[in-house]
């Protein structure tokens with residue numbers, strides 16, 4: 342069984358828990374650690390889980406909403422942290438005081454096996470040193486995860502084919518961003534080719550990866566200033582059949598419930 346739960350999604354901090362189980366073996370990976378250990382513990386406690394029940398951390402890139410508390414996670418749990426060479430350099434992970442074997446390199450197209458879970462990272466266009474996003478699989482079902490990318494590259498579209506579930510960035514509504522009080526350099530960064538996807542871009546990406554097995558779409562990483570769940574939902578329903586995949590919007594602070602991939 343493959344299931345996942347967003348623990349928080351957006352500029353205030355990202356973390357997604359993915360779990361695969363077969364027989365009595367259960368493997369759990371945390372994707373990004375933008376939440377404090379106290380926040381993580383309070384999210385995990387109702388599920389009867391603690392930090393040590395997470396077997397590895399995958400850091401997608403060095404922005405603080407993704408890596409802000411990764412050091413504490415590594416020091417507290419002793420679990421391996423996977424990140425690209427560029428991300429490792431950007432966060433200076435070798436100065437964190439971790440054991441050398443905790444620091445693991447992730448690269449585009451190189452599958453990482455963590456117990457029952459296979460992680461397949463791929464490069465995305467985003468203004469970080471070597472950003473990766475990824476898909477995860479239990480060998481049968483596939484979950485795609487893209488939360489930070491500036492435009493839809495053909496490489497990303499290829500990597501997200503045949504997903505059964507998809508966590509998809511819907512960062513901003515173009516009109517709201519244009520009218521917002523953000524300084525113009527920031528607006529240019531967000532809407533630029535290495536920034537974040539607008540609802541319209543996300544819908545375009547969704548259109549290119551739609552398939553008959555896609556059962557769940559989670560709209561994620563919504564800007565609290567420049568987007569609303571209603572606008573994101575409306576944009577994605579331009580592409581989705583209302584009788585088709587279920588659409589869930591991740592709450593910036595609460596994330597989502599457990600979602601089983603099927």
Ligand SMILES: [Zn+2]
Pocket residue numbers: 402404467469489
């Ligand atoms: Zn980012």
Ligand SMILES: [Zn+2]
Pocket residue numbers: 351352355404406407488489562
């Ligand atoms: Zn982000």
